[in-house]
């Protein structure tokens with residue numbers, strides 16, 4: 001803008017300068033012409049006096065000057081000329097100035113000479129003897145005048161131009177300075193041209209609108225970040241060229257990548273699953289892929305983002321499905337185990353029943369076979385009962401009633417229930433310690449204690465003992481069930497809590513293999529914990545920690 005103003009000022013100054021030069025030249029030219037005519041008339045007057053007194057002698061005695069002097073007779077014949085031989089000159093009666101002088105006493109005219117570069121002005125005066133004296137002088141044309149004045153004029157023009165440039169530059173900067181000094185963030189503040197007031201008003205109102213929109217955008221972005229950052233799922237948006245536009249930290253964690261900074265997602269993770277999901281989405285198709293890395297399983301869901309009919313990018317959601325897949329595998333394994341566990345007693349019942357049906361059993365042995373059927377049926381009931389308990393715990397048992405559970409009394413009750421079994425196994429069972437009440441679900445706590453004590457008796461040796469000890473802890477209570485039984489090998493101690501896991505299948509075939517699973521899930525449900533310490537041949541100690 002400064003340049004433009006500068007150029008305009010310079011151009012208009014030059015135009016004004018040229019126009020005024022031309023005008024001045026014209027005026028000057030007119031002025032000099034008039035002056036020349038006056039001077040010529042005066043000079044003619046003086047010479048006329050001389051001629052009247054002395055005749056041609058006077059004319060001859062004049063010093064040769066700039067003027068041409070011609071003396072013409074009344075009939076037009078030239079009597080004298082200071083430049084040419086009068087006898088050879090043609091009759092001058094027809095010359096305009098001579099004619100005028102003969103008629104009215106004086107006459108003047110001007111004519112271009114042959115060269116066209118000069119103009120001659122003639123002045124003629126009739127003398128008292130009716131002869132005519134003519135004095136002429138040459139005058140330069142405007143162009144010649146211009147040419148003559150060229151050097152000084154150029155000098156002046158150049159000086160004016162330099163001055164003009166300097167002033168134009170200063171002026172244009174002065175005009176622009178207040179505009180440059182404008183604070184467009186606060187357009188109302190500071191001094192500026194009145195003409196800019198509507199524009200500044202508009203900028204101010206637009207600033208307000210932009211400010212509001214930025215605030216709204218900022219709020220939405222914060223919301224968006226808060227939502228996406230709190231998602232455990234990975235979230236990525238890519239443009240048509242696969243460059244990442246937005247992402248959350250879960251996405252980087254799941255893809256095991258560093259902060260991308262506008263990089264292509266394909267550079268972030270080179271797996272086939274990511275490439276194929278992104279490419280499908282950018283081709284306009286929703287795509288789901290499964291990806292395995294470092295023992296984790298991830299599910300990728302890619303959806304195209306459309307603007308009108310065009311796909312402008314893709315949204316990628318990454319889910320960690322490791323646990324889900326593990327749960328499903330466990331469930332499948334559990335179903336297979338359950339089927340197997342149910343089949344064993346059923347096959348036994350069926351076989352025994354067939355033998356009885358065929359009358360192949362002596363009447364005194366019927367009781368024994370019937371007893372087998374009852375035992376296997378009981379095993380089935382126990383198994384189904386344990387499965388139901390486990391599935392209830394798995395589902396979170398929403399109907400469970402929470403209450404204060406006194407662990408010492410409950411342990412004694414459990415010991416009473418197992419006293420017959422303990423006697424049969426020739427194992428002494430005792431409960432010690434102090435009363436300790438914790439919040440819990442009585443039935444679940446009882447099942448946990450029962451299973452631990454049942455195992456402690458079952459995997460004991462004849463003459464062995466089981467001690468249940470209840471004690472208060474700073475933040476709850478502890479129950480330990482110690483036995484003097486077979487013990488559990490170190491490498492299997494972590495596995496005994498798995499469903500249907502048994503250390504020794506042949507010896508423990510009487511159990512369901514679900515007892516410790518119920519203990520573990522019961523503990524999880526109650527927010528308690530269970531630990532085991534065991535040494536083969538010396539016995540085991542199971543410890544339950546309840547929160548107060």
Ligand code: ADP
Nearest residue numbers: 455456459496502503508511512513514515516
């Ligand atoms: P089960 O119904 O077979 O007892 P559990 O889940 O209760 O099933 O126990 C799993 C396995 O852990 C048992 O089969 C047994 O081998 C071992 N176990 C559990 N408690 C004890 C214990 N107190 N002493 C030795 N081994 C034990």
